Amino acid sequence: MQQVVRYLPETILGYGSVMPFAGLTGGQSPPRGHAAPIRVARRGGLKVMADLETLFRQIPIRSGMTLSFHHHLRNGDGVVNAVLATAAKLGIKDLTLALSAVYPVHAPLVDHMRAGTVTALDTDYISGPVAAAISHGILAQPVIMRTHGGRARAIEAGQRQIDVAFSAAPTADTQGNLTGVSGPNACGALGYAMPDAAHADWVVGVTDNLVPYPLAPIPIPQTQVDFVVQLPSIGDAGGIVSGITRVAQKPEQMPIAELAAKVIDAAGLIRDGFSFQTGAGGTSLAVTQFVRAMMAERGVIGSFALGGITGALVEMLEAGLFRRLLDVQAFDLAAVHSLATNPNHLEISAGHYASPWNRGCAVDQLDCVILGATEIDTNFNVNVTTGSDGVIRGGSGGHSDAAAGAQVAIVVTPLRRGPWPIVREQVTTVTTPGETIDVLVTDAGVAVNPKRRDLLEKLTAVDLPLKSIAELRRLAGEPPQRPATNGQIVAVVEYRNGTIIDVVRSIN
């Protein structure tokens, strides 16, 4: 069954030739990974630079370079804006920005794009003013939208070369050891910064908490870091752990969450060794609460919870319901604190989390992942990249990675959101291929991907409102007409293995 049919151009201006998505095992890996330059440290050499301008002149940073950043400071990040302001001041043009996720706080990027300071973007997720500007065609060159695992893969394999990696570091020592667990803007794990630090030509720690050597723990070691720059502040702690993390659930999310938990149970997963990933959205958090209750009631000890870590998962670790947390990114302060203090709460790199091109990543060990959807089609393809209006407002993040890895990937969503049917004939943009989605849980019933006959059997054996996905589509109703677009390609949606699964066109 061909589940993804998108008509992709053979080449895209500003991107090059397109290798279309052709299944999970596609993509062309080079024989060896990418190694950083060898730089022989001078004993007694000082790494701490007075300010960003000094650093720019020291490296030196020039027009046309690729600068990378991580998104662990989320909507509280102050580092991207500070670095780009310096670039603009120095008259640097034509930068490629490899930033793992873009938030509303990065609004000044729109001006930098308009001015030609930044002319290309490589990212896993875009929200806020930058997303709108991209969708309206502010860049001549299409944005590359990757998955979190795909970004690690691209960097580790040398397909995303980085000239200078800026690693916002809540704490740094004078020799460039970096950590996220302490400091006024502690953000927890630095998993998405690790591939950059290991592979970029130059690596700069940017901190507002410079401490004596050596700090602890050391997720990013001094051996990788050329310079440290101290800023008055690297961000706003309030914005770091807010964003998509919500504690309160909306009432309409509860029935969907309860149904998803029943699916997990019916699939036979609530047993010792259970492993689990959820996002930090309301429905995901509610599923976690139902799963927790079942595990506690039956005395089940899970193996691990993975991915972005929330206080809900920390509580389950502390209650003995999971043996470990594998943490690539903290979603709240409870996760930050736990990473700093609990030896069973482990910080892992983005490659360890989800790259398809290494000797085994953690998502491949998942029993179950709970995923969201902006849209899902009758072939189970999911869109989390654009709204139904075609405007970018998200991206895969770890969505496609966890879906590919987990034994049972469950999409939870209401059938409709306002006027928009979520289940539809075709999604506006394909982010995650349907062959990696096993079950759809909605407020109107549960649909099992036909390729999972084993699951269908198990779910049929219990009392669940099973429906075909065609039936759910029918119940969702017809979508409003979307304005046709044949505008320029503003983004390519890259699957985790480097093939292109879709494109996003400009909104006129």
Place this chain on the structure above:
Amino acid sequence: MQQVVRYLPETILGYGSVMPFAGLTGGQSPPRGHAAPIRVARRGGLKVMADLETLFRQIPIRSGMTLSFHHHLRNGDGVVNAVLATAAKLGIKDLTLALSAVYPVHAPLVDHMRAGTVTALDTDYISGPVAAAISHGILAQPVIMRTHGGRARAIEAGQRQIDVAFSAAPTADTQGNLTGVSGPNACGALGYAMPDAAHADWVVGVTDNLVPYPLAPIPIPQTQVDFVVQLPSIGDAGGIVSGITRVAQKPEQMPIAELAAKVIDAAGLIRDGFSFQTGAGGTSLAVTQFVRAMMAERGVIGSFALGGITGALVEMLEAGLFRRLLDVQAFDLAAVHSLATNPNHLEISAGHYASPWNRGCAVDQLDCVILGATEIDTNFNVNVTTGSDGVIRGGSGGHSDAAAGAQVAIVVTPLRRGPWPIVREQVTTVTTPGETIDVLVTDAGVAVNPKRRDLLEKLTAVDLPLKSIAELRRLAGEPPQRPATNGQIVAVVEYRNGTIIDVVRSIN
């Protein structure tokens, strides 16, 4: 001042052309490091191999390959012998063994060399029957003797290519995450195994404690590990933490240790932020006790102790006398336990510890290191590679690395050992160049390297038995005649930057 004058051949049979030592900053680094092959894991693929023979056929391991091993199991290691027995059984020949240190337990290696199973050796330290056999010319090809930091440098830069890295792992999980802190043969830090795991073409964890996924902590991640093999036992716990670690000091060591502590104090190092490395020999441990007493008495808080970690240093961490321990290798069970439980006790890689070719290693941050010597000459060159009879019985390990990095490198040694004067006109073999040794402390007085006029001034200001090194040499007496040798070159002594600082010739 030319402090190392050795007449080295321009080329050595079985080694190639010689780049002679020409100072600390010599050596030729390639532009980029060495990257391991990309291997795309199959989801659901099994990493656990039934036994070593199955593994050999799976990879497959062939004649002429380079197999690497670490020495964290020390004289209790069972993995090298088990792997080589398998190779011999399968008729494999001509292997290069890249084993970070060779102990008496590796005696079967002599037979493997005789039989042609192993024809080349690359190591940092050799003791026991293998050392004697090498010195008597058992291999046609000279052994490469590196420093611990130099070994990491060679692997990371691709100058020591490794086909298969065998990583003895006191605990492994089913996906190849490896740790040394738990299991019946816990050895603590796996620092010397990390470069191999990150850069070898194939990586195999060998364990006798296979646990469910995922283990904690994860010093060596599943992303690097192809296979796991379970053996009934990987070694003998008794031999792992014995060896050079001694708790009791000999009475004659105490005055030397006390003098060394006075030198450290006179040099002005006993102040907040003090950083320190010692070995695990009796005199070193005694120096640590004197230093500890001074620090405690004056309320000094040191920054870190580095290197091979002992219970004595763990006690100082726990007493608040150091803020951190940076641990590349545990010397005793107290160090193993502390690494497993104390968040200020950090595991670091051999590259982080001491490679000269990265963006800064830990030895460069040392205030003081205490080092031993088999011999030291009037230019302060130190031999820890051979006995005065020219027979190999050791090697640099971290000796040259710490000497190069520390602000004050102090050699402690009695003037004579039995009939052998330790201080002499010329050392039998140069391991560590005199320009990196600052002070010699003996039972007959203290000599300061003339290039450290600053230190000489400070030490003159206090009551210390200062002598010139020429005077100490005179007091040490004349060495017995050493039988002349013009035999084959059995080992090249490589300095940490890859240049050759000396050679060792066969004993006839």
